[in-house]
Amino acid sequence: MRRLTVLGPGRAEWREAPAPRTREASDVLVRPIASAVCDLDRHLVREAPLEPPYALGHEAVGEVVEVGDAVGRLKPGDRVVIPCHVSCGECEECARSMPGACGAVPPFSAYGTPTGRSWGGLFDELVRVPWGERSLVPVPPGVDAVRAAACSDNLVDAYRAVSPTLSGDRDASVLIVGGTPTFGLLTVLVCKALGGTAVHYVDRDAHSVERATALGAAATLIDSYAEPIPGRHDLTVDASAHPRGLRRALISTRPGGTCVSRSVFLSDPPLPYLEIYSSGVTFVTGPPHITPFAPEVLRLIDSETLDPTPLISGPHHYDEAPEVLLDPPAGKPVFVGDRR
Structure with missing residues (x-):
């Protein structure tokens, strides 16, 4: 074969x-x-x-x-x-x-x-x-x-990333930190399918930002993951596949909120431990x-x-x-x- x-x-x-x-x-x-x-x-x-x-x-x-x-x-x-x-x-x-x-x-x-x-x-x-x-x-x-x-x-993983939060509160604020070609956009798609009303998307790629906007997200083009993002969010999803994108998702999570990372790193990325410790963020990852x-x-x-x-x-x-x-x-x- x-x-x-x-x-x-x-x-x-x-x-x-x-x-x-x-x-x-x-x-x-x-x-x-x-x-x-x-x-x-x-x-x-x-x-x-x-x-x-x-x-x-x-x-x-x-x-x-x-x-x-x-x-x-x-x-x-x-x-x-x-x-x-x-x-x-x-x-x-x-x-x-x-x-x-x-x-x-x-x-x-x-x-x-x-x-x-x-x-x-x-x-x-x-x-x-x-x-x-x-x-x-x-x-x-x-x-x-x-x-x-x-x-x-990808599609089921995007569903798993957001459904626990949106099934309990469709108005929960969701931030998706993009960077991969499609996973972040699939997550936007799933959020909207589940009735999410406050879906935010950031990315360094202008085309992805345009597509996220067309899918119904409030999308913002950023120059780098170090750029400050206004507000804190109930749920953040790291779809960047970049250590700094993961950091941006973690520190953009509201106290007591949840950050889900679906990025695959082949080496250990540094974590902003004290920042997430002080705000009690729940960090979720895995296959x-x-x-x-x-x-x-x-x-x-x-x-x-x-x-x-x-x-x-x-x-x-x-x-x-x-x-x-x-x-x-x-x-x-x-x-x-x-x-x-």
């Missing part, structure tokens, strides 16, 4: 790889039919910070091809969201709705990176999903695979936990309460993936193709 493979900084191409087979009775084989590019994927291709070669991709909707003997709920032909993480669905962490920290696999076990073993990537023509019945999330019949592809990671929360996001898409289409680039054809990833357009590229 073909596998989209990172070979080094700025080098990604299709390579041949052995097609996976079911190994355990709980395995499910899935054929990705719509694969999305996460903001992290851009970094993994551009910088190749992990030891290459490695398979790419951890956001996709797929079609079930084969199920193990112990699988009863899923059948060939079903469309499913493939969570970015690999999880058993039964361990203590999975039982606490934290499958991204599953205790049955090595830490950071996910598709599309070599961390926590190699599990392949969600651009692969065929993917083995261990414990598939407890991990995969069925896609409602009326939901287009292209719109649902980001539910493997995505997709399986328990994707059904609600899919329901929002199905009801047309949430529509990620304004932030989708494409769809492009899978054959174009290496070229598109080397010079990605604005928005979240999604790839499709005839894989039947």
Whole structure:
């Protein structure tokens, strides 16, 4: 089968790889039919910070091809969201709705990176999903695979970042510190879908500020993350992937408020500890936990309460993936193709 493979900084191409087979009775084989590019994927291709070669991709909707003997709920032909993480669905962490920290696999076990073993990537023509019945999330019949592809990671993670606050108070003041190509904007989109009335967005990129404004946020262009931002906010979301962006989010949180960081740092960023200590900020971070929360996001898409289409680039054809990833357009590229 073909596998989209990172070979080094700025080098990604299709390579041949052995097609996976079911190994355990709980395995499910899935054929990705719509694969999305996460903001992290851009970094993994551009910088190749992990030891290459490695398979790419951890956001996709797929079609079930084969199920193990112990699988009863899923059948060939079903469309499913493939969570970015690999999880058993039964361990203590999975039982606490934290499958991204599953205790049955090595830490950071996910598709599309070599961390926590190699599990392949969600651009692969065929993917083995261990414990598939407890991990995969069925896609409602009326939901287009292209719109649902980001539910493997970014879109559900954006929902998790803001829904605990907005479900209790739609008027809560939310500040999103942007900087990544799409995650901050997806968070704006989710805030508005959940009825948020006070959604603020800051970014150093003028185009992102324009898009955030079009999505309904009060958006401000800043020169640097050191620039003072008026007011304190009930909830701040760090979507900058920059240590100073994280600092800006933390010190912009009101006393007793919550700061959620979804940035991925490969080294420890400095924290303004005394400032957040003095104001009692709750700091939340951690890997995505997709399986328990994707059904609600899919329901929002199905009801047309949430529509990620304004932030989708494409769809492009899978054959174009290496070229598109080397010079990605604005928005979240999604790839499709005839894989039947």
